[in-house]
Amino acid sequence: xxxxxxxxxxxxxxxxxxxxxxxxxxxxxxxxxxxxxxxxxxxxxxxxxxxxxxxxxxxxxxxxxxxxxxxxxxxxxxxxxxxxxxxxxxxxxxxxxxxxxxxxxxxxxxxxxxxxxxxxxxxxxxxxxxxxxxxxxxxxxxxxxxxxx
Amino acid sequence: xxxxxxxxxxxxxxxxxxxxxxxxxxxxxxxxxxxxxxxxxxxxxxxxxxxxxxxxxxxxxxxxxxxxxxxxxxxxxxxxxxxxxxxxxxxxxxxxxxxxxxxxxxxxxxxxxxxxxxxxxxxxxxxxxx
Numbered sequence: 354x355x356x357x358x359x360x361x362x363x364x365x366x367x368x369x370x371x372x373x374x375x376x377x378x379x380x381x382x383x384x385x386x387x388x389x390x391x392x393x394x395x396x397x398x399x400x401x402x403x404x405x406x407x408x409x410x411x412x413x414x415x416x417x418x419x420x421x422x423x424x425x426x427x428x429x430x431x432x433x434x435x436x437x438x439x440x441x442x443x444x445x446x447x448x449x450x451x452x453x454x455x456x457x458x459x460x461x462x463x464x465x466x467x468x469x470x471x472x473x474x475x476x477x478x479x480x481x482x483x484x485x486x487x488x489x490x491x492x493x494x495x496x497x498x499x500x501x502x
Numbered sequence: 503x504x505x506x507x508x509x510x511x512x513x514x515x516x517x518x519x520x521x522x523x524x525x526x527x528x529x530x531x532x533x534x535x536x537x538x539x540x541x542x543x544x545x546x547x548x549x550x551x552x553x554x555x556x557x558x559x560x561x562x563x564x565x566x567x568x569x570x571x572x573x574x575x576x577x578x579x580x581x582x583x584x585x586x587x588x589x590x591x592x593x594x595x596x597x598x599x600x601x602x603x604x605x606x607x608x609x610x611x612x613x614x615x616x617x618x619x620x621x622x623x624x625x626x627x628x629x630x631x632x
Contacts, residue, residue, distance in 0.1 A: 360526055364530050486604065492608070
């Protein structure tokens, strides 16, 4: 039973880790929103994390090793990959810009500031939810320890 | 005549265990609130408690290679939630609803805990003869 409560810590912890990675990519995207370049190859592209549920297979291995608890289902979340957005790049005609190419274009990243702001809020709320879950699990655990007193 | 803990504690010990399992499932839903394609799950409390109560239904394992059937959070008590609104990425977690369910579950856990604690207090009062 206590084992199960421990796995809530792991689940909420994985959620917090995933959300902070998301917050990290958002911070990186916003910091580089105006980083210009003179070619499409070297310009910064918005980075997006790909979330995936921790699958049963991993848990099953844990189970066989004797450390797993309950579940037939996934246990937490992980960041499977961080991909670069393939949204169209922002080409601006600025012939006097030091980074302008032969045709006078400067290439700006495909970062959408509005999208990043909403992502930031969503990540911070998600983080908060997981903190609350962990806090609740902690209280439950403390209660078990006081059983019979 | 010894004290039968099973009989003295009643349903509350199992109820507490089911509450913990449910907390785990709901925590998992909340952790995966932003995972594309994740389907929210929940435990059918009634079914699972029933399963816990009649342990006779569990299959005997006579060989190390036998797989245990039933037990905690088996497939028939772990159900998928019916989505309340469509989502573009196939995720069916409604954070607000899950948080409410989680909080409710914590309260129920505390209730079960109080009952169990009361039983223990009663037992120790009986032992001390107060």
